[in-house]
Amino acid sequence: MISLNLSPSLNPGLLHKTRTRQQNPTRLSSLLVSVDKPSINLGFSQIRDSAAKRPFLSLTNPSGFSSRSRSISATGSPDPNPDGDSDEAKNKKAKNLQLGIVFGLWYFQNIVFNIFNKKALNVFPYPWLLASFQLFAGSIWMLILWSFKLYPCPKISKPFIIALLGPALFHTIGHISACVSFSKVAVSFTHVIKSAEPVFSVIFSSFLGDSYPLAVWLSILPIVMGCSLAAVTEVSFNLGGLSGAMISNVGFVLRNIYSKRSLQSFKEIDGLNLYGCISILALVYLFPVAIFVEGSHWVQGYHKAIASVGKPSTFYFWVLLSGVFYHLYNQSSYQALDEISPLTFSVGNTMKRVVVIVSTVLVFRNPVRPLNALGSAIAIFGTFLYSQATAKKKKIEAGDEKKN
Template sequence: MISLNLSASLNPGLTRTRHNPTRFSPLHAAAAADKPFSCQYPLSLPQIPTLQIREKPFLSILKRSRSVAAATGGEFESSEEAAAKENKKAKNLQLGIVFGLWYFQNIVFNIFNKKALNVFPYPWLLASFQLFAGSVWMLVLWSFKLYPCPKISKPFIVALLGPALFHTVGHISACVSFSKVAVSFTHVIKSAEPVFSVIFSSFLGDTYPLAVWLSILPIVMGCSLAAVTEVSFNLGGLSGAMISNVGFVLRNIYSKRSLQSFKEIDGLNLYGCISILSLVYLFPVAVFVEGSQWVQGYHKAIASVGKPWTFYSWVLLSGVFYHLYNQSSYQALDEISPLTFSVGNTMKRVVVIVSTVLVFRNPVRPLNALGSAIAIFGTFLYSQATAKKKKIEAGDDDDKKN
C-alpha cells in the first residue's frame, strides 16, 4: 500500500511548476511549497517531453551547399573554363592542320601537274588519270572499311548525273588551260568564278544585294588587267579557264538543287561518287579526242625527262594530290563556316600563285601583279558580301518559323 504525507495540496508554486516547460515531478512541488515531502515508495508521474526547436534537415543541407558553393564556385568555374579553352585549342589545331594540308596538297598538285603537262601535253589523258586515282582511292577506303560507304540508290545516281557532268567540264577545261599558259595566270582567271556564280544564279531566280554586284567589279577589272599584261597569254588557255569557271559554278548550283534530299551522304563520299561518275564521262571522250597521240607523246616525254620513273612519279603525284586537296577542302568545309572557307579559298589561290611563280620562275610584270591582286581582293569582298546575304536569309527563315 502506498501512503503519501503531503502537507500542501494546492498552492501557487505547484501551479506554476505545472507550466514549467522542462519537467514536472513531486520533488518540484515540495521545493516550491517549502514543505517536507515523504514517500514510502518513490513515485514518478509521467514526464512532459522536452520541447526543442531544431532546424529542418533540408534547411541545414541547403545552408551547407550554399557555403560549399560560395567557397569552391570559383574553382569549378575555372576548371570548366580551362576545359573549354583546351577544347578550343585542340579544335583550332585540328583546323590548322586541315588548312595546312589543303594548301600544301594544292601546291604539290599544281607543280607536278604542270611538270607532267610540260613534257606530255595531253591534258585529256592526264585529267582522266587524276579522276581514276581519286576513284581508286575511295574504293580502297570503302572496301577496307576505312571510311563508311554511302548508300547508293537509283534516285541518288539520277540526281548526281548533272553535277558530275559539270564537274567533268570544269576539270578538263582547267587542265587544258594549265597545258597552254602559266599556272599563275590560270588561277587568276579562275578567281573570277564568283562573277559567273552571281550571273547564273540571277538567271535562275536568285537575288543579290548591291554590295555583291559591286564586289564583282574589281574581279572583272583585275582579271582583265592580268590577262592583257600576261607574258604567256594564250587564247586557248584563257578560254579553258573561263569554261572551267562555268563548269564548276553550274556544278555547285545543281548540286544544291538536286542533292538537297540526300543529306545523309557527307561531302567526302559525295566527292568520291562524283569522281567515279566523272571518270565514266571523261575517259571515252579523251580516247576520241587525243587517244591516237598518246603512244608517240609518251616516248617523247620519256626521252625529254631521261628517266621513266621521274615521269611516272610526276603523273602519279598529280593524280593522288588532286584528290587529296579536294578531300581536305571538303573536310575543312565541314568544320568551318562558308565565309571562312571562302576566305581560305581566296588565300589558297594567293599561295598557289606565289609558289608556282617561284618554282617555274615565270616572268611577272608589275601591271600583271597589280591586276592579280585586284582580282583576288575582289574575290575577298565577294565572300564578305555573300556571307552577309546568307545571314539575312537565315534570320528571315527563323522569323518565318517563329
C-alpha cells in the same frame, strides 16, 4: 542540303553541317553535338579506328577532343582548373591547332598538285589523259577505302545516281577545262582567271531568279577589272588557256547550281562520299572522250616525254603525284569545312589561291610584270569582298527565316 565545292574543288559551303546544343538536365551543362566524319587525310590508321568505333553519322565531337561539362558554382560562374585554364579554353586551343594542321595540309596538297600537274603537262601536253588519270586515282582511292571498310560506304540508289548525272557532268567539264588551261598557260594565270568564278555564279543565279544586294554586284567589279588587267599583261597569254579557265568557271558554277536542285534530298550522304561518287562518274564521262580527242597521240607523246625527262620513273612519279594530290586536296577542303564556317572557308580558299600563285611563280620562275601582279591582286581582293558580301546576304536571309 548537299552541294559540292572544290576548285577545282566542289562548293563545300553548301555542305557545312549545322551544330546544335542539347541540354543535360542532370548536370546543368551543354554538350556539343555534331555529325562526325572520320579523317582520311591524316593516315589510314585514323580512318580504320574511326570507322570501326563510330557509325556513319555518329554524334561525337568532330575535333577528336572530348567535350567535358564544367561544374557550376552557386554564383553561376564556372570553376577554374588548378592550372587556371578552363576546359573550354583548352579545347579551343586544341581545336585551333587542329585547324592549323588541316589548313596546312589543304594548302600543301594543293601546291603539290599544281606543281607536278604542270611538270607532267610540260613534257606530256595531253591534258585529257592526265585529267582522266587524276579522276582514276581518286576513284581507286575511294574504292580501296570502301572495300576495306576504312571509310563508311554510301548507300547507292537509282534515284541518287540519276540525281548525280548532272553535277558529275558539269564537274567533268570544269576539271578538263582547267587541265587544258594549265597545259597552255602559266599556272598562276589560270588561277587568276579562275578567281572570276563568283562573277559567273552571280550572273547565272540571277537568271534563275536569285536576287543579290548591291554590295555583291559591286564586289564582282574588281574581279572583272583585275582579271582583265592580268590577261592583257600576261606574258604567257594564250587564247586557248584563257578560254579553258573561263569554261572551267562556267562548269563548276553550273555544277554547284545543279547540285542545289538535284541533290538536296540526299542529305544522308556526306561530302567525302559524294565527291568520291562524282569522281567515279566523271571518269566514266571523260575517258571515252579523251580517247577520241587525243588517244592517237598518246604513244608518240609518251616516248617524247620519256626522252625529255630522261628517266621513266621520274615521269611516272610526276603523274602519280598529280593524281593522288588532286584527290587529297579536295578531301582536305571538306575536312576544313567541317570545323569552320562557310565564310572562314571562303576566305581560306581565297588565301589558298594566293599561296598557289606565289608558289608556282617561284617554282617555274614565270616572268610577272608589275601590271600583271597588280591585276592579279585586284582580282583576288575582289573575290575576298565577294565572300564577305555573300556571307552578309546569307545571314540576313537566315534572320528572315527565323522571323517567319
